[in-house]
Amino acid sequence: MNPYFSAPPDAVIVVGAGLAGLLSAYLLEQQGQSVLLIESRDRIGGRVLSDAAHTSAPFVDLGPSWVWPGINERLSHWSATLGLKLFPQHQRGAAVMEMQNHDVRRNESTYAQEPPSQRWEGGAVALLNALTARLERTQMLFNAQATLIRHESENAVAVIVDGPQGQQEWRGSSVIITLPPRLLAERIRWEPELPTSLTTQWQRSPTWMAGQAKLVASYKAPFWREAGLSGHGASQAGPLVEIHDASDASGQSAALFGFVGIPAPWRAKMGETELIQRSLQQLARLFGPQAAQPQWVHLKDWAQDPHTATPADALPVNSHPTQPPRKLPAPWDGLVYLAGSEFADDFNGYLEGAARSAEMVLQEWRAEALC
Incomplete structure (x- = not known):
């Protein structure tokens, strides 16, 4: 010593x-x-964990990103005390739903979080x-x-x-x-x-969310909005099971993020390269071929982070x-x-x-x- x-x-x-x-x-x-x-x-x-290593635009969140001012009393207090700015999660437009057979259905009335969620400028x-x-x-x-x-x-x-x-x-x-x-x-x-x-x-x-993985794909522009889509999607096929618009407040830094539905042990066997490839193929099915060509992709598998997860956290939490x-x-x-x-x-x-x-x-x- x-x-x-x-x-x-x-x-x-x-x-x-x-x-x-x-x-x-x-x-x-x-x-x-x-x-x-x-x-x-x-x-x-x-x-x-908010990452901006691949772009000069504002941060995207690879961990938690949302705050609900209506119910998060302490976060609201500290955000105001520290002079931080919030902006609404983008939810305007249609949602998409992918069935197990990869059939994609469009729902013109998108799912809206209630109470409305917001995000911090700068992540x-x-x-x-x-x-x-x-x-x-x-x-x-x-x-x-x-x-x-x-x-x-x-x-x-x-x-x-x-x-x-x-x-x-x-x-x-x-x-x-x-x-x-x-x-x-x-x-x-x-x-x-x-x-x-x-x-x-x-x-x-x-440990909450310790067994989860999150994928973020960044694009030059939020092309899905031009198609009348909100960026929200859900899937019964995967590998992403829940998807949202992760763009910044102005929409100039465009991104989509998704929660990976494949359990941690399967993710480890599949490997990061294949998981990213399958995820981009899925985003293309849901939002169009442009989604398969992001500027960059970041996959954060929290189950593989020894500072967050233990082997027990690889098991599903119900x-x-x-x-x-x-x-x-x-x-x-x-x-x-x-x-x-x-x-x-x-x-x-x-x-x-x-x-x-x-x-x-x-x-x-x-x-x-x-x-």
């Missing part, structure tokens, strides 16, 4: 730089706290970028995997991290962990150990996750807090849940700090 490293004596260590982790860091700073933010990836965002990552830009007392450590949490005393916790410089040990006054429950159970050891009954329940808690147990026994209570979308008390798995979980944990942390 490398020499002992120390964050400021009163620092709170936050594990995970997704929305819950970044918002936790921001709220801690509002309380005058110093923060050490540990992230296993080389980027912020977690399951939020969902705009929310995380805005939070990051406001952090002043937070030190970020990327490519760093937290592997062990050790109880030091009543007022200190040590976190062992495997990172670019080898193994390091950081000490803080408390720790907020924002990992999904399965990753938390499989990747982090505890000294003293947690009850097996608790970690077993975490292992049984699916129901929305419910809140797993998040209260820790002594000596961890009051020192280590669990946040993250799956640990939210409502909107589990959604970005709204991630925001709510961060605010909930900060209330608990403040109550403990005042004791």
Whole structure:
């Protein structure tokens, strides 16, 4: 192990730089706290991934993209507070439905999401970028995997991290962990150990969307709109089962995205090249031959992302996750807090849940700090 490293004596260590982790860091700073933010990836965002590597146009989302202002109270609040702009998901035009025999049917009255969904200008990552830009007392450590949490005393916790410089040990006054429950159970050891009954329940808690894959195809123009199509499609044949318009607010950055309906083990056997080829053939059936000639295609298979999914997440999930147990026994209570979308008390798995979980944990942390 490398020499002992120390964050400021009163620092709170936050594990995970997704929305819950970044918002936790921001709220801690509002309380005058110093923060050490540990992230296993080389980027912020977690399951939020907005890509613009192939185009100078605005970002397209390879993870979550929608916000429902009518019901996402906390996302609405933070979007307004951070000065972010939203625009409506494009839904004007006809929808298409592909049957199992590849017969395509056109429905002039397209399916409209209710309540209406919106998207962030600049992609969902705009929310995380805005939070990051406001952090002043937070030190970020990327490519760093937290592997062990050790109880030091009543007022200190040590976190062992495997990172670019080898193994390091950081000490803080408390720790907020924002990992999904399965990753938390499989990747982090505890000294003293947690009850097996608790970690077993975490292992049984699916990580929402971790077994899914999303394909985005970008074009010079939204040609489907000229044909009176909304860009929405559904298919009983696949490989894409649900498709939407992913263009930017102006429609100048044109794109379609689809959720892949093939289970993760089959995707792995098929391979990325064949899956993309079949998906483009399908888009051509649904929206015309131009759809087979995108400027670029990006396929993100979250089941293959070790920072998101475990092997158990490759299995289909038939129901929305419910809140797993998040209260820790002594000596961890009051020192280590669990946040993250799956640990939210409502909107589990959604970005709204991630925001709510961060605010909930900060209330608990403040109550403990005042004791």
